[in-house]
Amino acid sequence: MRYTITFLEKQYQHLVAQLFPAGLRAERAAFLLCGISRTEEETRLIVRETIPVLDSELLEQSSHHLSIAASSFLPVMKRADQENASFVFVHSHPPGVTDHSQQDELEERGLFRTAYNRIDTPNSIHASLVFSDPQLPRGRVWLDGGSYESIDLVRVIGPRFRFYPRGGFDRSIDTSFHDREVRAFGADILPLLKGLTIGVVGAGGTGSSVFEQLVRLGVGRILIADGQDLESSNVSRVYGSAVNDVGMEKSALASRMARQIGLGTVVKHLSKPITYASVMKCFRDCDAIFGCTDDAWGRSVLTRFSIEYCVPVIDLGVKIESKNGKISAIPGRITTLMPGKPCLYCRQQITAEDVQQQILQELSPKEAEQQRRDGYIPELPGAEPAVIPFTTATAAFAVAEFLQRLTGFKGDDYDLGELILRFDETVVRTPGALVDPTCFCSDSSLTAKGDRVRFLDQTWRPE
Ligand SMILES: [Zn+2]
Ligand SMILES: [Zn+2]
Numbered sequence: 260m261r262y263t264i265t266f267l268e269k270q271y272q273h274l275v276a277q278l279f280p281a282g283l284r285a286e287r288a289a290f291l292l293c294g295i296s297r298t299e300e301e302t303r304l305i306v307r308e309t310i311p312v313l314d315s316e317l318l319e320q321s322s323h324h325l326s327i328a329a330s331s332f333l334p335v336m337k338r339a340d341q342e343n344a345s346f347v348f349v350h351s352h353p354p355g356v357t358d359h360s361q362q363d364e365l366e367e368r369g370l371f372r373t374a375y376n377r378i379d380t381p382n383s384i385h386a387s388l389v390f391s392d393p394q395l396p397r398g399r400v401w402l403d404g405g406s407y408e409s410i411d412l413v414r415v416i417g418p419r420f421r422f423y424p425r426g427g428f429d430r431s432i433d434t435s436f437h438d439r440e441v442r443a444f445g446a447d448i449l450p451l452l453k454g455l456t457i458g459v460v461g462a463g464g465t466g467s468s469v470f471e472q473l474v475r476l477g478v479g480r481i482l483i484a485d486g487q488d489l490e491s492s493n494v495s496r497v498y499g500s501a502v503n504d505v506g507m508e509k510s511a512l513a514s515r516m517a518r519q520i521g522l523g524t525v526v527k528h529l530s531k532p533i534t535y536a537s538v539m540k541c542f543r544d545c546d547a548i549f550g551c552t553d554d555a556w557g558r559s560v561l562t563r564f565s566i567e568y569c570v571p572v573i574d575l576g577v578k579i580e581s582k583n584g585k586i587s588a589i590p591g592r593i594t595t596l597m598p599g600k601p602c603l604y605c606r607q608q609i610t611a612e613d614v615q616q617q618i619l620q621e622l623s624p625k626e627a628e629q630q631r632r633d634g635y636i637p638e639l640p641g642a643e644p645a646v647i648p649f650t651t652a653t654a655a656f657a658v659a660e661f662l663q664r665l666t667g668f669k670g671d672d673y674d675l676g677e678l679i680l681r682f683d684e685t686v687v688r689t690p691g692a693l694v695d696p697t698c699f700c701s702d703s704s705l706t707a708k709g710d711r712v713r714f715l716d717q718t719w720r721p722e
């Protein structure tokens with residue numbers, strides 16, 4: 260089992276400011292309340308809130324030791340119990356003292372025994388982190404019963420995606436196939452990419468192109484889902500496909516392409532769409548997801564997922580507006596979704612009506628047909644136009660946005676939520692947007708919800 264923890268950037272900054280105030284050298288502390296995501300491979304804590312420990316609640320505080328009053332942690336444990344949260348204790352260390360001390364072990368053993376007694380959150384685990392430097396988080400998970408396991412990775416999601424693997428990046432890996440990339444971004448880029456699990460939702464024109472780029476870049480693990488089989492009209496833009504493949508699952512074609520490239524990418528392909536809960540749940544193992552689906556229901560699921568699991572989603576799509584062979588516009592769109600950012604509803608890229616109509620169509624096609632006859636819902640759209648340079652270029656821009664979040668090559672302040680590539684005008688627009696206060700995404704209590712009884716609190720197809 261792999262243990263990890265995910266912060267949003269502003270939570271991480273808030274925590275670091277609490278632990279390392281200017282000029283102070285004594286140890287300081289804080290608590291975190293976290294949602295939890297458990298899969299077969301990973302147990303992930305997802306930070307909901309950081310709660311500082313006041314200096315008045317420290318019983319003993321020096322550069323080497325600290326002890327905290329029960330009046331400080333009991334109310335936090337009570338909230339964890341009420342809010343189905345995990346409890347995390349964080350403290351700072353002097354520079355160079357990277358790991359938990361023996362004294363920490365004594366203190367924490369009692370603290371986490373109390374946590375398991377007081378917090379009744381089902382399936383929960385509790386954890387502790389120590390920081391000897393803002394860039395050196397070290398953590399462990401205390402299991403029920405008094406043993407503990409290391410936290411393997413700390414993620415920070417924001418303008419940049421930052422990853423702190425335990426023990427740092429593995430510099431011993433062979434870079435010969437990625438020499439030009441390493442020359443561009445430096446030695447850490449390959450171990451960083453190799454350590455990531457990236458999701459690709461949709462294996463069509465944009466999805467297959469994103470997928471091939473991720474494989475060639477050196478991403479370690481890729482999860483790809485698509486419910487459709489290859490049609491003859493797809494071969495003109497689906498990477499890895501050939502005329503003889505018509506009828507094969509698109510996701511399996513992607514998997515085959517990765518094997519043929521031979522860089523050792525671990526690919527898991529799912530031949531159903533993410534509107535099945537069983538499929539979407541697999542994406543809880545991802546560090547980031549590319550949304551390459553062209554349906555409103557799938558996009559609404561991804562929008563919700565990015566908030567409840569704090570997994571960033573780079574959503575992309577291309578529309579060719581053409582009538583009788585005459586093109587009026589070709590916008591390619593790349594939108595980055597994460598908590599606190601305007602979502603696809605805020606940006607009016609999807610609407611609740613579109614999503615409802617699609618759910619009706621897919622779950623009760625007869626009723627949808629009746630409603631169409633009665634004029635309540637519009638006619639089904641026919642096949643949309645699509646052309647390979649536009650799907651490929653949009654995919655390339657999306658992967659470049661991802662590389663920016665990993666490396667900061669456009670500067671640390673770059674944080675654009677959306678790019679619109681107007682191929683017909685040869686311009687790139689960067690529309691600003693605000694979170695709509697009436698949108699579901701403005702409800703901060705949904706951030707880092709993690710696993711709950713009704714996954715993402717929405718309708719799913721029967722499996
Ligand atoms: Zn300590
Ligand atoms: Zn929204």
